Amino acid sequence: MTPASSLRAVVLALAGLALAAAASAALEPLEPAREGRALLELESPRGLRVGDTGFVIGGFATVEADRLEHGGSHGGVEGLNFFLFYDPAPFVRLFSEVSLRDLGDVESGREGVRSAPRVDLDRLYADLGSSDQARLRVGQFLTPFGLWSPVQADPLVWTTSEPLIIEGVFDDTTTGAMLHGAAFRDRGALSFGVYGTFLDEVTAPADAPPAHYTAGARLEWASLAGWSLGTSYVAAERRRGTWNHLGGVDAMWRPREGIELTAEALFGKGARAARQEWGLYVQGVVETVRTVYAVARYERFDPPDRTDALDLFDVGVAWVPIYCLRLKVDYRFARQTENLSAAGLRASFSVLF
Secondary structure (H helix, E strand, O other), X not given: OOHXXXXXXXXXXXXXXXXXXXXXXXXXXXXXXXXXXXXOOOOOOOOEEOOOOOEEEXXXXXXXXXXXXOOOEEXXXXXXXXXXXEEEEOXXXXXXXXXXXXXXXXXXXXXXXXXXXXXXXXXXXXXXXEEXXXXXXXXXXXXXXXXXXXXOOHHHOOOOOOOHHHOOXXXXXXXXXXXXXXXXXXOEEEEEEEEEEOOOOOOOOOOOOOOOOEEEEEEEEEEOOOEEXXXXXXXXXXXXXXXXXXXXXXXXXXXXXXXXEEEEEEEEOOOOOOOOEEEEEEEXXXXXXXXXXXXXXXXXXXXXXXXXXXXEEEEEEEXXXXXXXXXXXXXXXXXXXXXXHOOEEEEEEEEEO
């Protein structure tokens, strides 16, 4: 099979997944579009249940394209991610995420389709405990820092690109253990997480190896009135005996259905930073007509390897006909031209199944 035919096959498969997801949603009561903590770890009961085995398979797929101001055009299949859920006992929940990447992409100025498929094991952990008040998670899991990092799935976010303060400032995953839970009150819930690294990464990128050891905590109050406040902290051993400390705060407000405001800021030294860094973003989402949302985000980031801060503006539209399908188109405005903050038009289509 040629690379071009392989890419066509993948795109057709994604179209099939979209139709299947839409048909499944049509047969069941629709749930409102969910964002952030409502699907914090993506452990949704939806998916393909494998007979009476207790296994449930789900996932998502994304096709993306971009046209940058100071570069060419690019498009392709960003990847296929599969989730496997299994509850062998009432007090044990097993979860894993496997991703297929670099399935195929095309780029202006280059002939043919580039395809170099690889398989990554992104997450693998066990949740132990029968109470929501306290559970022990052991394995490799997403680092619970801020609002954005515990989600990191294209069908569950509003823009095609993530904020700069999420990209490489701290390790995406932690391999070790976390004690987490929530205390429910009349006006809301107080959730917590305390975690640390003591195991080797299952898979670690060669260009950005994780810190030798990390320890961190997160605390969040989520009010029934539609707002939340959170704070996060992580310490990472950059070199033997040298620790970096990073702190953050975040807030979310949903004054009514169809409107969401989020903000997040961090400061300190990231996992691989040699000096202080700080950054923030503020994002607003408004439903303009049914299932169509206008999105705008401002970012400011002062990375450790630059003498000046980066200022970015993202504006776009997201169409969510049903919660499992999401089409996003947005434009990034920036004075800088490097890849970290390249200005241009970006689009993506995601299917959650």
